[in-house]
Amino acid sequence: MTITLEEETQVGQETRRILKRFSRKRDNLIPILQEVQGKLGYLPRQAMLEIAEFLGIPEMDVYSVVTFYNQFRLNPPGKHSIRVCLGTACHMKGGYIALDAWKRRLGIGPGETTEDREFDLDTVACVGCCTMAPVTVVDGKPEARVDPTRVDGLLLAFGHESQKGLKENDASS
């Protein structure tokens, strides 16, 4: 995933704007990271460096918090976010099958973004909609009973050529 110089300058500006609202207390690290990710969609290197300097803590400390918690991501998000629930109820009703289908169609694994930055894929532990299992949260909206056919349907709704990935896979195998 490549990041342009332009994007990097913008990252610095946005981060500094958010930092203005916080005091330089270590306690604020996680709320700051959440705000920055909320704005930028992920935590670029430049943002983490700015935050470390602002709080007067080693860069390593920021990185260790970012990588410890599942919420934070190091890749830019895609235009559409796909979150496959792997809670107990979803797993037993085939959440892993839905995840496979997403992986197959998008050609990426959890935590990754497609090269065209259209989609990013990830898993969540449980969104608490166990009665609608298996659930995939598409752009923030929980979709109920997502099986491989439904995955194709959801992708078609985005105008994504779902067959493309399959054909290429066939050709390569």
Place this chain on the structure above:
Amino acid sequence: MQVVEQATITSTFEEIRRRAELHWKQLWNSGNPVAMVGTATCGRAAGALEVVQAIKEEVEKQELVCPVIEVGCMGHCYAEPIVIISKSGYPPICYGRVNPVIAQRLVRDYILSDDPCLEFVLGALEENDIIPSFAEFPRAQYEKKIILKNCGQIDPTNIDHYIANGGYSSLVKALQMHPDEIVSQVKDSGLRGRGGAGYPTGTKWEICRKAPGRPKHVVCNGDEGDPGAFMDRAILESDPHSVIEGMIIAAYAVGARHGHIYVRAEYPLAVQRVQAALRQARKLNLLGRHILGSDFSFDIKLFQGSGAFVCGEETALIASLEGMPGIPQHRPPYPAIKGLHGQPTLINNVKTLAYVRHIVEHGTEWFKSIGTEKSAGTAVFALAGKVVNTGLVEVPMGTTLRQVIFDIGSGIPKGKSFKAVQIGGPSGGCLPESALDLPIDFGSLRDAGAMMGSGGMVVLDEDDCMVEIARYFLEFTQRESCGKCTFCRLGTKQMLEVLNDITKGRGKIEDIDTLEQLAQDIKNGSLCGLGKTAPNPVLTTLRYFKDEYMVHVVEGRCPALMCRELITFHIVPEKCERSCDACVGTCTVEAISSHPKKRYKIIDQEKCVKCGTCIDACPPQYNAVTKLSPPGEVAG
């Protein structure tokens, strides 16, 4: 001096309550119908917001006056979205599985034209002669709602609704008591922590009250990370003030100045509703400096957890509040003595705090009269998985698992048979049919090898593989282990690899002993609850379902036909209709084709990803797709 202060508290609150009751009564006594829609997360997933929109539009179109109120979760998740309509001349009626089209009909046929649309009715909220009420349902005799009482009945974003239903009057009562009195009341009530471990709440409060050091903190633990549990989410979304009131009382009792509510960031709606509730409470001086004119000052901040299961452990949660990775610390010292920033910190679960106002209001004897001798009060469960009535259940401690699953949950869907119930998430265990008559309390579940945990209850049927569920939970704890203790970090990984092997048919007979040995070592060698309980799902499945492990290892077969490496999908030529193409069209990897001459369908085993879509697609009258374990061939 003190008498003056008490008079101020009472009169200040009296004014607040008078106004709240006025608003509440205006809503109900105006003669207009009122529609309430459950818009907690589960309702929204089922499309509740579209229903709200549809009702509002139709009400406007028909030029009616009918306030539409968004309430929380009633607990009947199987029937979401839920709408309750109150209209004079009728009892309040609850409708289930409402969609925008049904919603329009409810407005036109019932609100406008007096036809209560009986075909969509779930039940009435009051007893009456026309429609069966929830109180007459068989499940009603087992349920006892204390902390879920308000959920789905009031607007969680409107503090007046809470106050008009008796809210914050326990706080007023508490502020006129001596803090010691409150501590001993909670202690005598026998309330135990609902976060899972069941530590006596009053004892914790007493330790924190006596601890030297200022300022003190009260933390509400809403880091509900168990996959399959959603009780805390439902309470925070549906009745946030009950938790806030509990926190204020706790703070007054232990002498705390600062409060923190720790909510998972995966629960955006809970975050939003708690934040709104805090603002409202501050505005009425129920939070802040000199609460209700008393000498007591206390405020609460909301902290969003960022997705780490281990942060449910109290020392890890504190580390997280301090901006560190959530890695647990050795106890003692306990947080009640030395917690956040080294200051005394009282940490209680969402549900524990929600009980406090009821104990202050009704007294210790009332609370002790519910439940069992050693576990007083009620238990709240999130019922999910292979059960008909999924949702939230609150029952007195001592109710049996059978009553919860079969009488309240109405048993297993599609005529399948019960296999096990998983309680307590990754820290709990799987209990078999023989444990169904176990009365639920902290002790009995622990003896059976499971634990209360936070209250997730996932029902498993004959199609679920017990090795696979153990593997699933271990994969979860292995991923969530913070890495501090060697046995937890590496031991769970070893166990997971062994289980992976077994579910892939590569297991060896001695693996079973290795699993048991590793489980013991991990339990002994881990600091916090995550590691100490991580092997529980494996240990309980080994204890109750060892034969299933053996079948995997010895025969290379998955009896539940679930482990994908051990099954193959086939189409039985004799059953295949031949001219039907349902499976061909549905297969997402184009693995199904027709036999060139005889036209029956064949699955290409090289291409098949074993997703099972063809089984659902094959029309039930043919039912031609079958699973084989161990992998085999169907004669063509």
